[in-house]
Amino acid sequence: MASLQLDNLGFGHNNRMLSRPLSLEARSGEFWAILGENGSGKSTLMATLVGLLPPLQGQVFLDGVNLQRIPRKVLARRIGLLLQKVDVGFPYSVRETVSAGRYAHRPPWRSLRRRDRKKVEQVMAWTGLDTMADHRADQLSGGEQRRIAIATLLAQDPDTLLLDEPVNHLDVRHEVALMERFHDYSEDGRLVMVSLHDVNLASQYADRLLLLYPDGEWEAGPSESLLTEDRLERLYGVPLKSVGSDETPFWVPLGHSKRSAR
Numbered sequence: 001m002a003s004l005q006l007d008n009l010g011f012g013h014n015n016r017m018l019s020r021p022l023s024l025e026a027r028s029g030e031f032w033a034i035l036g037e038n039g040s041g042k043s044t045l046m047a048t049l050v051g052l053l054p055p056l057q058g059q060v061f062l063d064g065v066n067l068q069r070i071p072r073k074v075l076a077r078r079i080g081l082l083l084q085k086v087d088v089g090f091p092y093s094v095r096e097t098v099s100a101g102r103y104a105h106r107p108p109w110r111s112l113r114r115r116d117r118k119k120v121e122q123v124m125a126w127t128g129l130d131t132m133a134d135h136r137a138d139q140l141s142g143g144e145q146r147r148i149a150i151a152t153l154l155a156q157d158p159d160t161l162l163l164d165e166p167v168n169h170l171d172v173r174h175e176v177a178l179m180e181r182f183h184d185y186s187e188d189g190r191l192v193m194v195s196l197h198d199v200n201l202a203s204q205y206a207d208r209l210l211l212l213y214p215d216g217e218w219e220a221g222p223s224e225s226l227l228t229e230d231r232l233e234r235l236y237g238v239p240l241k242s243v244g245s246d247e248t249p250f251w252v253p254l255g256h257s258k259r260s261a262r
C-alpha cells in the first residue's frame with residue numbers, strides 16, 4: 001500500500017515556483033493523470049515527487065515519512081520514475097538493460113536470483129521485447145528504446161509508478177497494451193501517476209486528475225468532474241469539444257474554422 005502526500009508543496013527550478021503550492025493525497029489503487037501545457041511543470045513535479053529535486057517549499061510524504069529521510073535504495077523499491085527522455089547509451093542487450101531494474105532488490109555484487117530473471121522475462125513479454133531480448137539495446141528504434149525504459153521500470157516493480165509521457169513515440173498497439181498494463185497496476189492496488197498530453201487517454205484511463213493551469217493555479221479531483229470544456233480551454237488555450245457519449249466522451253480540439261459552429 002502507498003500514500004503519497006503533497007503538503008503545501010512548491011516545485012520548480014532556481015527558486016521559481018511553477019505553480020501555487022500543491023496539497024493533495026494520492027493513494028494506492030488510484031490512477032492519476034497530470035495534464036498541462038508544455039512547460040507547466042509536469043516533469044519537474046514528478047522529479048520532485050521521487051526526490052530527484054528538492055521541494056522549494058513544503059514536503060512530500062510517502063506513507064507518512066518525509067521523502068528526504070528515506071534512503072535512496074529503499075525509495076527505489078517503493079517509487080519508480082519513467083523519465084521523459086531516456087538514452088540507452090551502452091552496448092548491452094535488451095535483457096541486460098532490463099535486468100538493471102532488479103538491482104534495487106539486490107546488492108550490486110550479487111547475481112540475479114531465479115525469481116529476478118523470471119520477472120525480467122515477464123516484463124519483456126508485457127512490453128513486446130521478448131522477441132528482441134538478445135539485440136543490442138542502443139541499436140533499436142526510438143519506440144523500442146522507450147519500451148525498454150518502461151520494461152526496466154516494471155522490472156523494478158515499485159508500488160508507486162510515476163510515468164512521464166510514457167506512451168509518446170509508441171504505435172497504437174503498444175500504446176493501448178501499456179496503458180492497459182498501467183491500469184491493471186492501479187487495479188492491483190498500486191499508485192500510478194502519468195503525465196499525458198492526450199486528453200482522451202486521460203479520460204479513458206485516469207480516475208483522478210491534476211490540472212496545472214498556465215497561470216500557476218491548479219485543480220485536483222475525480223476525472224469525471226474535472227474534464228469539462230471550460231477547464232480544458234483554460235488549460236490549453238484552445239476550445240475542446242466533447243463528442244461521443246457521456247460514458248465514452250471523446251475530446252476534439254476546435255480549430256478556427258470550426259469555432260464559429262460552436
Ligand SMILES: Nc1ncnc2c1ncn2[C@@H]1O[C@H](COP(=O)(O)OP(=O)(O)OP(=O)(O)O)[C@@H](O)[C@H]1O
Nearest residue numbers: 013014018036037038039040041042043044045084
Ligand atoms: N533543469 C532546469 N533548470 C531550469 N529550468 C528548467 C529546468 N528544467 C525545466 N526547466 C523549466 O521549468 C519549466 C517546466 O518544465 P517541465 O519540463 O517540468 O514542464 P512540462 O510540463 O513537463 O513540459 P512538457 O509538456 O514540454 O514536457 C519550463 O519552463 C522549463 O524551461
